[in-house]
Amino acid sequence: MQLDIQIKRFNPEQDREPQWREYTVTLEPTDRVLDALHAVKWHHDGSLAFRRSCAHGICGSDGMMINGRNRLACKVLIKDLRQPIMVEPMRGFPVVKDLIVDMAGFFDKYRSVRPYLISDEAPPRTERLQSPAERERYEDTTKCILCGACTTSCPSFWANSAYVGPAAIVQAHRFIFDSRDQGRAERSAILNQASGVWRCRTIFNCTDACPRGINVTKAIGEVKKLLVKAATRPPHPPPTRD
Amino acid sequence: MWYRGGIGHWSWLLHRLTGVGVLLFLCLHILDTSLIALGPQHYNAIMGVYRLPLFRVLEVGLVASVLFHALNGVRIILIDVWVDLTRIHRLLFQIQMACFTLVMMPVAWIMLRPLLVQ
Structure with a gap:
């Protein structure tokens, strides 16, 4: 089938403003948007720049805005989209070139929530065990691939780039609710700041955009509730009566 | 920034718009009631403007904005x-x-009936 695809192009060495360019390529309806981008790059304009790596929805490299919504180009089929397909870079990040955005700030925020196991205990000789129920508690947020689709679909992030963003909160959630982790207090302190979870307005764009199907809004809500509970808990346990 | 979001996105946008609308009305309301300080004729003049049919329709819009904002906030x-x-x-x-x-x-219906049955 003939496919019309419009791509928002920007070359910082030549262009002052991004501009839309249209291409017509021949593809199968069951091909993906990534295949369309390959067809443009390989047969029409080799200067088109975009990221992709695994091309199977695991690495999260090819996050971009497709027909107005954040998606992974390798997961969206042509037949599911209205033509002409409009492809542009994710919102809220500086554009490096064409569909490539600068994600340095995104990964700085990711690192700011200490996305690793924090434990004062000496490493055991075997695995740090936990029950299936304890593992299930944070199962959903283990699926994040850091593609940035959630953070760049969030109006709170567009309005204030200091906001830590849904992706970093999801990563924090993964460890905060891990029974083996002891870094809850320091992560909570980071997320309780003005740039933390309270900037979330429960808009659900992040949940809708997540290519891994993570209920991001729920994860953020759970962190909010945890912070409220910690703030309203009495500083000392009430005295017990004999 | 334009984004083709889902229900959550559009309800958030409408929540903001209705919130700003209600805030503007409150500012206008403070302004018109303060006209009494300049004399009753000024206050009565502005009240006369509010009785125009167009303002009755706008009042329905105001009630709709407050109601949407309240219900969405509860959700x-x-x-x-x-x-x-x-x-x-x-x-x-x-x-x-x-x-x-x-x-x-x-x-x-209750608010617009006087206009419709005239």
Whole structure:
């Protein structure tokens, strides 16, 4: 089938403003948007720049805005989209070139929530065990691939780039609710700041955009509730009566 | 920034717009009631403007804005308190809009009837 695809192009060495360019390529309806981008790059304009790596929805490299919504180009089929397909870079990040955005700030925020196991205990000789129920508690947020689709679909992030963003909160959630982790207090302190979870307005764009199907809004809500509970808990346990 | 979001996106946008609309009305209301300080004729003049049919229609818009903002706020609070409701947030929005319609239909009729039956 003939496919019309419009791509928002920007070359910082030549262009002052991004501009839309249209291409017509021949593809199968069951091909993906990534295949369309390959067809443009390989047969029409080799200067088109975009990221992709695994091309199977695991690495999260090819996050971009497709027909107005954040998606992974390798997961969206042509037949599911209205033509002409409009492809542009994710919102809220500086554009490096064409569909490539600068994600340095995104990964700085990711690192700011200490996305690793924090434990004062000496490493055991075997695995740090936990029950299936304890593992299930944070199962959903283990699926994040850091593609940035959630953070760049969030109006709170567009309005204030200091906001830590849904992706970093999801990563924090993964460890905060891990029974083996002891870094809850320091992560909570980071997320309780003005740039933390309270900037979330429960808009659900992040949940809708997540290519891994993570209920991001729920994860953020759970962190909010945890912070409220910690703030309203009495500083000392009430005295017990004999 | 334009984004083709879902129900949550558009309800958030409408929440903001209705919030700004109600805030503008409050500012206007403070301004018009303060005209009494300049004399009753000024106050009566502005009240006369408010009795124009166009303002009656705008008043219906004001009630609709307050009602939408309130109901949407309650929906957000419910989701924030019971996070498992995130799974059915679309259904909650539909219920919210059903409540909105049920309240607005008689309210709009009562407010606009004097204009329609004249």
